Amino acid sequence: MSEDRVIIDEKKITYSGLIAIGGFYKAMKQELDDLGYGPYEDYHAEEVHEDGKQILITFRGDKKVSDFAKIVWESKVAISQATEVTVQKGHQKTKMHKASAEVKSIVVLSTDYDKSFEQNAWLYFLRVVIDKFVFKSYVSRAMSQAKKDYSLFESKIKSFLNLENFR
């Protein structure tokens, strides 16, 4: 089993108000793609209820920092009570939604992800020693890379949502 270190533990971004759901979804996916995580939708559910639409999406992806470490990303998006509204932007009318959105992200650093140091007890012991003393700087660099990626993702999403506030 590879060694996993949780770097971002279920950090939330919440928003309530006018939102272009399609644009929000594309912004998240594009940002994760630009950061190099190759995101895919593990789970996508859309239900129409009396009080509006409910959309649940799980994005997953990973980024190999080296042949020893990789950053695993998981973002769960929940959009609830989405009701369609028509908004006047200048002379144009556009379709938007009034909804509550929440994005919960977990970022994990996984070392020895191909399990090459788990073939016997000696290699496992060697991995623990290397992780603690030899590769310490590489691992901390990978951890700071993951934190930087998350802050970029968070600022991109917040700037997109803030833009909706001023429309």
Add this chain to the structure above:
Amino acid sequence: MTDPADIRDDPLIIRFRGEYDYDGLLSLIRGFYKRSLFDIKEPKLKYKVGGTGAEVEFKFESDRKITHYIKAYLFVEGHFWDVKKEKTGLTKGKLDIRISSQMELDYAGKFDGKKPSHKWMQEKLDAKGTGLQFGDNKVTGEKYLEKLMDKLQTEIKKHLKMECV
């Protein structure tokens, strides 16, 4: 010959509740298989008629020899509830579709461990994902199937007129 390996740990899941075109959806999935040159098999189709509508379960399986070394498998499992055509021609109900795929290396068994060099190649190179042909296996096999699964997922979401496409 290696056992088929899953491309992703879990299948891609699409869940939907609302109005959709039931016949069009199944035709879309069958058409996708045909366009992607996969030989489709339907080993499972259950149709149970109930009070609020029919309950349908199906499974599509298919495989395709991509190269002389790599074979791709694509599976789609679906479960539909309350399948009942309204006056509009659409069905109002809920559905659950799961898309998964597998890749098999050396499906013909040409490197079946008869020679020590073949056994070494399978254990040390293919299984570890290294070597000269690793890049080829990854691009023509793994990445191709990942793109295929994502493409099918997007087409299904477009057909269901989902917000996030």
